[in-house]
Amino acid sequence: MAAANPAQQLLGELTCSVCRDYFKDPVSLDCGHHFCQGCITQCWEGLSTDFRCPECRETFSWRNFKPNRQLRNIVEASRKLTLEPAKEPEVGTVCEKHQRALDVFCQKDQTPICVVCHLSRDHKGHPVVLIEEAAEDYKKQIRSRLEILKKEREEILTFKLSGEDKSQKLLKQLETEKQKIVSEFQQLHQFLEEQERLLLAQLEELKKEIEKTGTKYVAKLSEELSSFSSLIGEIEQKCQQPAREFLQDIKGTLSRYEREKFQNPVAFSSELKWRIGKSSQNSAVLETIVKKFKDSLSSRQRLDKANVTLDPDTASPYLILSADRKSVRWVDTWQVLPDNPERFDTWTCVLGCEGFTSGRHYWEVEVEEEGGVWAVGVARESVNRKGWIRFTPERGIWAVLCSEDQYWALTSPEQSIPFPPSSAPRKIRVYLDYEQGQVAFFDAGTGDPIVTFPPASFAGERIRPIFLVVDCSGVGVSVRLL
Numbered sequence: 001m002a003a004a005n006p007a008q009q010l011l012g013e014l015t016c017s018v019c020r021d022y023f024k025d026p027v028s029l030d031c032g033h034h035f036c037q038g039c040i041t042q043c044w045e046g047l048s049t050d051f052r053c054p055e056c057r058e059t060f061s062w063r064n065f066k067p068n069r070q071l072r073n074i075v076e077a078s079r080k081l082t083l084e085p086a087k088e089p090e091v092g093t094v095c096e097k098h099q100r101a102l103d104v105f106c107q108k109d110q111t112p113i114c115v116v117c118h119l120s121r122d123h124k125g126h127p128v129v130l131i132e133e134a135a136e137d138y139k140k141q142i143r144s145r146l147e148i149l150k151k152e153r154e155e156i157l158t159f160k161l162s163g164e165d166k167s168q169k170l171l172k173q174l175e176t177e178k179q180k181i182v183s184e185f186q187q188l189h190q191f192l193e194e195q196e197r198l199l200l201a202q203l204e205e206l207k208k209e210i211e212k213t214g215t216k217y218v219a220k221l222s223e224e225l226s227s228f229s230s231l232i233g234e235i236e237q238k239c240q241q242p243a244r245e246f247l248q249d250i251k252g253t254l255s256r257y258e259r260e261k262f263q264n265p266v267a268f269s270s271e272l273k274w275r276i277g278k279s280s281q282n283s284a285v286l287e288t289i290v291k292k293f294k295d296s297l298s299s300r301q302r303l304d305k306a307n308v309t310l311d312p313d314t315a316s317p318y319l320i321l322s323a324d325r326k327s328v329r330w331v332d333t334w335q336v337l338p339d340n341p342e343r344f345d346t347w348t349c350v351l352g353c354e355g356f357t358s359g360r361h362y363w364e365v366e367v368e369e370e371g372g373v374w375a376v377g378v379a380r381e382s383v384n385r386k387g388w389i390r391f392t393p394e395r396g397i398w399a400v401l402c403s404e405d406q407y408w409a410l411t412s413p414e415q416s417i418p419f420p421p422s423s424a425p426r427k428i429r430v431y432l433d434y435e436q437g438q439v440a441f442f443d444a445g446t447g448d449p450i451v452t453f454p455p456a457s458f459a460g461e462r463i464r465p466i467f468l469v470v471d472c473s474g475v476g477v478s479v480r481l482l
Helices: 006-013 037-043 069-079 115-119 131-239 243-247 250-257 270-301
Strands: 026-028 034-036 104-106 111-113 128-130 319-321 327-330 349-351 360-367 373-380 397-403 406-409 415-417 427-433 438-443 449-452 463-470 478-481
Touching (some): 026 037, 026 069, 104 131, 128 131, 319 349, 327 463, 373 427, 373 438, 397 463, 406 449, 415 449, 463 478
Antiparallel strands (some): 026 034, 104 111, 104 128, 319 327, 349 463, 360 478, 373 397, 373 463, 397 406, 427 438, 438 449
């Protein structure tokens, strides 16, 4: 391999990697790379943190670059020099057939030729111009295409930087939410531990009182048992005596052996029983709280797939629903249908039968034929059905529209959603979190996010799926629920 041309090496060192031109007001980053001041300013436009080097991708916490006067002087000095490569044998400057200079350009065959070729039968009658004029014309075309490529590169760079910025913001948002959850659970743990210590201490105190009261009760009964046992033994012995001895002082004996009926002492006071009952109530309350807390967390984590069907009472007269009410297509003939208040009369829309006032739900739709215009999303129950309708959250509709494989978030103003031509999704997943007021759309095939609308307040109103189909291309486009 031939060694690199020194002039080309020098030119590379004096060229900005963003605009591919000589440095203009060059500045240096902390990572050691250099750029035009205008280029790096444009790359960092709109950023408030996480400034990246376009070349090595190193991230800086703040906007910081330093003018490089030495590099600027070198660039200015180099511009004045004639940086010509070493003379090498020229290729393609002489006609191989006539060994004459290629002075003219055949516009029909689009190739350089010599004067003899121009006069030959191969090029006779072909329009020609001087080689320099042809070169200038084609340079203009090339420069025009170069500008288009540069603009497209700038757009891609903008998308890239924007995507990285959004990714960082979402990661920070998740980290904040994580810290919030950790903190809340720490407080919950502390509260539960304090309640546990308090309730266990109360139970321990009750245990001691029960043991003390029970011991006294048993001792009292033991004393009574001993007294009764002695008396019973004495009576049994008395009964064994001979008649004359037995009957002596029988009146005193009967009086001495006669005792009042045993009265069972109160083992546990009503106040102690009340305290035990109160402790049981506390346990039951705690059990209820724990159950409700677990049910609440389980409900918030559950994501239900909704079985959405189409509501024929809302369908535009230009729409035909399938028998299973899972598919809708557009026709160019107005159908005679009752003009009930629920029906869309201007926009070719239809609502889902199902509505949601709580929970987290999703459903998926598929476009069965490419072409046409279609949209999917959600709408408030109170959305206007008659006349001209604006598809915006302010008007009660959160939707994504597709036209010629171009996706748009229907906001005010509409927001374009860039997709490479080969990756525009044909299956869309619609996600609704009622409590959080969140509506989001995903590529059902890959799971990649398409767009997430800012949080909204549904204020207890019923939210229903909405569909729009307009077959402008005549290919028979239809949208089907999966």
